[in-house]
Amino acid sequence: MTTPDRNDAWRADFERDGYVVLPEIIPPAQVAMLVEALQRVEKEYGLGYARTSFEGLKTVRINNLLARDDAFWQVPLQPEVLSLAEALLDRELLLSSLVSLTLGPGQERQPLHEDVQQIPLPRPRPPLSLNAIWALSDFTEDNGATHVVPGSHRYDHSPRPDEDVPTIKATMKSGSIMLFDSALWHHGGANTSNERRYALSCYYCAGWLRQQENLQLGIPRETVARMPRRLQELCGYSIYKGQFGHIDNQDPITLLGHERGKRTVWEAADLKKQRAGAERP
Numbered sequence: 526m527t528t529p530d531r532n533d534a535w536r537a538d539f540e541r542d543g544y545v546v547l548p549e550i551i552p553p554a555q556v557a558m559l560v561e562a563l564q565r566v567e568k569e570y571g572l573g574y575a576r577t578s579f580e581g582l583k584t585v586r587i588n589n590l591l592a593r594d595d596a597f598w599q600v601p602l603q604p605e606v607l608s609l610a611e612a613l614l615d616r617e618l619l620l621s622s623l624v625s626l627t628l629g630p631g632q633e634r635q636p637l638h639e640d641v642q643q644i645p646l647p648r649p650r651p652p653l654s655l656n657a658i659w660a661l662s663d664f665t666e667d668n669g670a671t672h673v674v675p676g677s678h679r680y681d682h683s684p685r686p687d688e689d690v691p692t693i694k695a696t697m698k699s700g701s702i703m704l705f706d707s708a709l710w711h712h713g714g715a716n717t718s719n720e721r722r723y724a725l726s727c728y729y730c731a732g733w734l735r736q737q738e739n740l741q742l743g744i745p746r747e748t749v750a751r752m753p754r755r756l757q758e759l760c761g762y763s764i765y766k767g768q769f770g771h772i773d774n775q776d777p778i779t780l781l782g783h784e785r786g787k788r789t790v791w792e793a794a795d796l797k798k799q800r801a802g803a804e805r806p
């Protein structure tokens with residue numbers, strides 16, 4: 526269980542540094558199951574290394590993981606991370622993407638970047654999106670642990686291509702999760718070891734922001750229909766503040782066989798008026 530004290534401490538670290546590490550919160554059996562699932566999916570779909578240097582020419586990235594194997598469904602619902610993400614974004618947040626980051630031996634360091642560089646809004650700003658990097662291997666000095674620039678989420682600009690700043694390596698034990706503000710400057714490290722570094726990136730965004738992966742079109746409807754309702758909502762079968770994302774004034778969750786979803790903001794306003802009228806003597 527998440528105690529309020531622990532949650533508050535994590536949130537304070539996150540706000541100061543732009544990231545926080547939740548040490549070893551995933552049980553070893555779940556880590557092993559996820560690594561096995563990644564290996565199975567990689568083989569089943571005949572996947573290879575990414576094709577761009579940013580994504581990593583010695584890195585296997587499996588996109589759209591929720592559609593590939595049910596084993597990944599629990600990842601976005603991880604209680605501690607989801608409750609922190611809800612506290613930072615709000616409960617109507619969305620899953621932006623769920624992707625694996627398997628760094629092979631020989632993978633070079635990634636360029637310094639932030640994950641919301643394309644969003645045309647001034648910095649600094651409150652978090653728009655959050656990335657939870659799940660360590661499914663120990664993140665060590667030499668296998669490509671993510672580098673971060675603490676406090677850089679508060680800088681007034683995104684990193685320039687030639688910007689040379691000191692970073693720290695977020696080394697952590699397998700089963701740990703690093704949650705960071707996607708405005709934080711960071712990059713994947715170089716993997717100079719002989720082993721693969723297994724990781725997942727579970728990326729959440731505000732409910733009013735476009736998702737990085739188009740999960741409504743990318744996951745077959747019959748697959749989403751089998752998911753837990755909270756995961757369906759996170760995938761975009763939901764409306765933000767009763768207004769954004771509706772289909773003909775209906776919450777899209779009804780497309781998945783649920784009788785009722787959230788009311789639109791307009792229905793809610795009329796209902797409030799009717800109730801106030803009924804209470805008047």
Ligand SMILES: O=C(O)CCC(=O)C(=O)O
Nearest residue numbers: 626670671711712713714
């Ligand atoms: O692999 C990592 O450690 C980080 C990857 C990353 O930051 C990205 O691809 O945007």
